[in-house]
Amino acid sequence: MKKTQYSLKKQPLQKRSVFLVNSIKEAATRILKEKGLEGFNTNVVAEYAGVSIGSLYQYFDCKETLIAEIKREHFAQLRGFFREAQENLVTNDLKELVDAFIEASVKGHQVDPILHKVLSQDLVDFGLKEKDNPDGSILSNVKAALLAYQNQLRPNLDITTAAELVYYLVEKTVHEAIINEQESTKQLAIISELKKVVLSYLRDD
Amino acid sequence: MKKTQYSLKKQPLQKRSVFLVNSIKEAATRILKEKGLEGFNTNVVAEYAGVSIGSLYQYFDCKETLIAEIKREHFAQLRGFFREAQENLVTNDLKELVDAFIEASVKGHQVDPILHKVLSQDLVDFGLKEKDNPDGSILSNVKAALLAYQNQLRPNLDITTAAELVYYLVEKTVHEAIINEQESTKQLAIISELKKVVLSYLRDD
Amino acid sequence: MKKTQYSLKKQPLQKRSVFLVNSIKEAATRILKEKGLEGFNTNVVAEYAGVSIGSLYQYFDCKETLIAEIKREHFAQLRGFFREAQENLVTNDLKELVDAFIEASVKGHQVDPILHKVLSQDLVDFGLKEKDNPDGSILSNVKAALLAYQNQLRPNLDITTAAELVYYLVEKTVHEAIINEQESTKQLAIISELKKVVLSYLRDD
Amino acid sequence: MKKTQYSLKKQPLQKRSVFLVNSIKEAATRILKEKGLEGFNTNVVAEYAGVSIGSLYQYFDCKETLIAEIKREHFAQLRGFFREAQENLVTNDLKELVDAFIEASVKGHQVDPILHKVLSQDLVDFGLKEKDNPDGSILSNVKAALLAYQNQLRPNLDITTAAELVYYLVEKTVHEAIINEQESTKQLAIISELKKVVLSYLRDD
DNA sequence: TATGAATGAGACTTCATTCAT
DNA sequence: TATGAATGAAGTCTCATTCAT
Numbered sequence: 001m002k003k004t005q006y007s008l009k010k011q012p013l014q015k016r017s018v019f020l021v022n023s024i025k026e027a028a029t030r031i032l033k034e035k036g037l038e039g040f041n042t043n044v045v046a047e048y049a050g051v052s053i054g055s056l057y058q059y060f061d062c063k064e065t066l067i068a069e070i071k072r073e074h075f076a077q078l079r080g081f082f083r084e085a086q087e088n089l090v091t092n093d094l095k096e097l098v099d100a101f102i103e104a105s106v107k108g109h110q111v112d113p114i115l116h117k118v119l120s121q122d123l124v125d126f127g128l129k130e131k132d133n134p135d136g137s138i139l140s141n142v143k144a145a146l147l148a149y150q151n152q153l154r155p156n157l158d159i160t161t162a163a164e165l166v167y168y169l170v171e172k173t174v175h176e177a178i179i180n181e182q183e184s185t186k187q188l189a190i191i192s193e194l195k196k197v198v199l200s201y202l203r204d205d
Numbered sequence: 206m207k208k209t210q211y212s213l214k215k216q217p218l219q220k221r222s223v224f225l226v227n228s229i230k231e232a233a234t235r236i237l238k239e240k241g242l243e244g245f246n247t248n249v250v251a252e253y254a255g256v257s258i259g260s261l262y263q264y265f266d267c268k269e270t271l272i273a274e275i276k277r278e279h280f281a282q283l284r285g286f287f288r289e290a291q292e293n294l295v296t297n298d299l300k301e302l303v304d305a306f307i308e309a310s311v312k313g314h315q316v317d318p319i320l321h322k323v324l325s326q327d328l329v330d331f332g333l334k335e336k337d338n339p340d341g342s343i344l345s346n347v348k349a350a351l352l353a354y355q356n357q358l359r360p361n362l363d364i365t366t367a368a369e370l371v372y373y374l375v376e377k378t379v380h381e382a383i384i385n386e387q388e389s390t391k392q393l394a395i396i397s398e399l400k401k402v403v404l405s406y407l408r409d410d
Numbered sequence: 411m412k413k414t415q416y417s418l419k420k421q422p423l424q425k426r427s428v429f430l431v432n433s434i435k436e437a438a439t440r441i442l443k444e445k446g447l448e449g450f451n452t453n454v455v456a457e458y459a460g461v462s463i464g465s466l467y468q469y470f471d472c473k474e475t476l477i478a479e480i481k482r483e484h485f486a487q488l489r490g491f492f493r494e495a496q497e498n499l500v501t502n503d504l505k506e507l508v509d510a511f512i513e514a515s516v517k518g519h520q521v522d523p524i525l526h527k528v529l530s531q532d533l534v535d536f537g538l539k540e541k542d543n544p545d546g547s548i549l550s551n552v553k554a555a556l557l558a559y560q561n562q563l564r565p566n567l568d569i570t571t572a573a574e575l576v577y578y579l580v581e582k583t584v585h586e587a588i589i590n591e592q593e594s595t596k597q598l599a600i601i602s603e604l605k606k607v608v609l610s611y612l613r614d615d
Numbered sequence: 616m617k618k619t620q621y622s623l624k625k626q627p628l629q630k631r632s633v634f635l636v637n638s639i640k641e642a643a644t645r646i647l648k649e650k651g652l653e654g655f656n657t658n659v660v661a662e663y664a665g666v667s668i669g670s671l672y673q674y675f676d677c678k679e680t681l682i683a684e685i686k687r688e689h690f691a692q693l694r695g696f697f698r699e700a701q702e703n704l705v706t707n708d709l710k711e712l713v714d715a716f717i718e719a720s721v722k723g724h725q726v727d728p729i730l731h732k733v734l735s736q737d738l739v740d741f742g743l744k745e746k747d748n749p750d751g752s753i754l755s756n757v758k759a760a761l762l763a764y765q766n767q768l769r770p771n772l773d774i775t776t777a778a779e780l781v782y783y784l785v786e787k788t789v790h791e792a793i794i795n796e797q798e799s800t801k802q803l804a805i806i807s808e809l810k811k812v813v814l815s816y817l818r819d820d
Numbered sequence: 821t822a823t824g825a826a827t828g829a830g831a832c833t834t835c836a837t838t839c840a841t
Numbered sequence: 842t843a844t845g846a847a848t849g850a851a852g853t854c855t856c857a858t859t860c861a862t
Contacts, residue, residue, distance in 0.1 A: 001832085016846075017846075020846085020847090041830085042833085043830085043831070043832085051847085051848095052847060053832090053833085053848085053849070054835085054846095055848075057832090057833065058846070058847075061833095062833080063831090063832070063833095121326050161394045161395055162398070164382075164386075164395060165378065165395050165398050165399065165402070168377060168378045168395075169378055172374075172377030172380075172381065173373040173377065175377075177369075177373065180369075189363060190370050190373075193366060193367070193406070194370065196406065197374070197402060197406045200405055200409070201401070201405065204405070206858090222821095225822095246855080246856055246857075247856075247858080248855095248856065248857080251824090256822095256823095257822060257823045257824055258824065258825095258857090258858085259821090259822060259823050259824065259858095259859085259860085260821085260822060260823075262857090262858070263821075267857075267858085268856095268857065411836085427842095451834080451836075452835075452836060452837080453835065456845090461844095462845055463836090463837085463845065463846095464839085464842090464843060464844050464845065465842085467837070467838080468842075468843080472837085473835095473836065473837095531736050571801065571804045571805055574792075574796075574801075575788065575805050575808050575809065575812070578791040578805075579788055582783060582784075582787030582788065582791065583780065583783045583787065585787075586783040586787065587779075587783070591779075596776065599773065599776045600776055600779060600783075603776060603780050603816070604780065607780070607812060607816045610819070611811065611812045611815065614815070616853085616854090629825085632825070635825085635826090656851080656853080657852075657853065657854080658851085658852065658853085659852095666826085666827095667826060667827045667828060668827085668828070668853090668854080669826065669827050669828060669854090669855085670825075670826055670827075672854065672855080673825070676854095677853080677854080678853070678854095
């Protein structure tokens with residue numbers, strides 16, 4: 001069903017229903033990873049979850065809501081990594097910020113690279129409330145951080161543009177590195193280089 | 206139909222059949238852009254193309270082959286831009302190479318940003334023969350170019366890693382800039398900064 | 411569940427259960443009016459009634475029984491109007507009878523024209539015990555009344571046929587007039603004419 | 616699917632498709648009669664028709680359209696009877712008009728009384744284009760006829776009201792007589808009396 | 821070779837009813 | 842007795858593909 005808001009019909013409150021909803025979400029995640037969006041259908045999800053199709057629709061009013069919910073949770077987790085990273089900074093050195101930021105991105109992409117890839121596809125962006133929107137939120141984080149470190153940035157850097165550029169650079173490069181590189185040394189090499197790229201861009205040294 | 210090789214059942218040879226196959230591909234492209242993968246189905250394609258569904262299956266043995274063919278052509282065009290760019294270089298300055306390379310990417314993404322986005326989704330990678338794989342091929346181009354310009358690169362740069370990194374940086378950043386930024390000045394600003402990023406990374410100045 | 415007898419599983423005896431059964435019937439009535447038979451389902455009824463679906467099935471063994479019960483009550487009310495009308499006659503003039511009879515019908519149809527329309531549809535006639543059958547009962551009323559007024563009827567009128575005819579004339583015409591005519595003056599005009607029709611038919615004046 | 620216009624997706628043109636569409640309509644009619652609206656579903660219709668479900672949806676875009684189509688045809692046939700009746704009048708006696716009109720109604724109701732009853736239910740009135748609307752059209756016929764016979768009507772008869780009343784009287788009484796009376800002599804008796812009722816109402820004799 | 825009607829598996833979703841708590 | 846989570850049969854509709862003409 002095409003909608004503009006995809007949210008749970010009712011929140012699971014009892015222990016039992018929490019378990020049920022989790023089973024469904026786990027099964028859905030598994031199928032999304034194993035078979036992609038194409039192979040995803042509510043009947044298979046219910047079967048994998050060991051739950052009746054009716055129970056699935058008790059909590060998720062349509063297929064899209066189920067996917068939206070998984071997307072929401074996945075990206076909430078990613079945002080958490082960025083928040084943590086910022087909270088744990090010990091110096092106010094720009095390099096530490098950049099490194100921490102990139103490490104947070106790596107951590108996020110390592111949680112479940114395949115799921116991440118599937119969920120990064122276009123579908124079902126709608127149901128995400130503004131503040132939940134993964135890109136929007138992380139991007140504004142980046143911008144805020146750059147403002148705070150402005151004195152360490154190269155002069156005449158347009159911060160809005162820089163924030164977007166840095167965000168794209170990091171997010172997409174990390175994504176590709178983790179998806180495409182099987183050898184972890186290669187991954188590490190790319191990540192390491194990426195840190196240099198970003199830092200030298202911001203400082204222009 | 207799930208396969209590992211998606212290719213035309215037979216090559217159109219007669220003038221008439223070339224026209225038919227083209228009509229189908231144009232219609233398919235249009236639908237992919239207008240309705241995405243979700244809204245894509247062979248019956249609608251045939252109708253849009255003003256062709257019978259039977260004729261469609263005369264040349265395309267299944268839905269996936271049709272999409273694969275469009276993907277193949279689109280990315281072949283992109284590769285063409287890179288080749289051209291390299292052929293048209295007039296100096297052997299690294300800066301010119303980087304600029305040309307990024308401009309080629311921009312040109313490629315501007316051909317049809319929406320189609321590009323749809324085709325960049327996961328589906329139907331299979332049917333692309335090794336040498337047709339867009340990423341693989343452009344990536345090896347980049348590596349070859351860097352080797353040729355090795356004397357202008359910063360010392361102890363691992364060229365394999367650098368090639369991949371540069372490829373990801375450029376490809377993904379350009380993609381995001383063109384898809385997400387509505388104002389062309391903003392696009393230009395990001396592209397312009399990107400050139401600096403890449404060059405300063407390679408030269409380490 | 412298809413049955414031939416639709417009746418309550420058990421009579422509500424406690425104050426509490428009477429209230430519960432009434433809540434359910436009110437909710438069911440409301441839904442029948444607002445959404446018609448199509449939009450009627452036991453889960454929604456229970457929700458509207460603020461009662462658990464389990465409780466609903468405690469008293470109504472299936473969906474049909476619930477509808478049958480509402481139908482039964484609605485038509486019992488209608489029959490009440492006819493009984494009252496006859497009891498309140500002051501003269502033994504045939505005209506008074508006819509007028510009173512038609513007014514009773516009008517009153518019945520005005521109670522809830524929309525509900526009446528929904529309940530007049532075919533469904534669930536079964537569960538109505540003979541003596542509850544609205545048509546049967548009112549019809550026999552009419553016949554009895556005509557017999558009592560036989561001396562004022564035109565000679566050689568077949569009373570059985572006349573009773574049925576009069577019943578159909580009144581019931582259906584009033585129904586249509588009230589359902590279809592939005593202006594009350596038009597309704598009144600039709601009702602008024604109807605009285606003349608019936609009277610002149612019976613008296614043949 | 617809820618819509619406001621229920622019409623065929625495409626007109627059957629070939630012999631084969633005409634046959635197909637007819638098979639489907641016949642099957643649908645049969646099911647409507649045998650099982651009512653409740654028992655009506657597209658799978659059963661297709662099965663009865665010996666046709667695949669896909670073929671059904673080739674011509675009927677949804678269940679409702681199929682029902683609307685049957686309703687449309689049935690009522691078109693009824694209107695035909697009224698038109699014929701008027702065309703075949705030999706005198707300009709009001710009595711002949713009334714008799715012919717009632718006979719047309721009887722004929723219409725005898726075509727398929729059970730189907731008529733099912734189709735007279737509320738559902739799916741929408742798709743009928745104005746001029747196809749059975750009630751609207753016959754009613755206006757009645758009014759036109761009365762105007763033409765105005766000199767034979769009782770003075771100060773409001774023709775609009777009279778037309779509606781006569782229409783309700785005849786339509787509903789005939790309907791009930793044919794549906795409810797199993798003995799044909801009883802039916803004939805009621806019909807015969809009905810003619811008197813209508814005539815005496817219009818002439819007030 | 822072209823056509824497009826026909827097919828039918830299978831996806832989504834609803835809702836009457838049950839039953840463990 | 843009340844609850845409401847859970848069930849799953851059944852209904853609507855789509856769309857990739859085939860095949861008779």
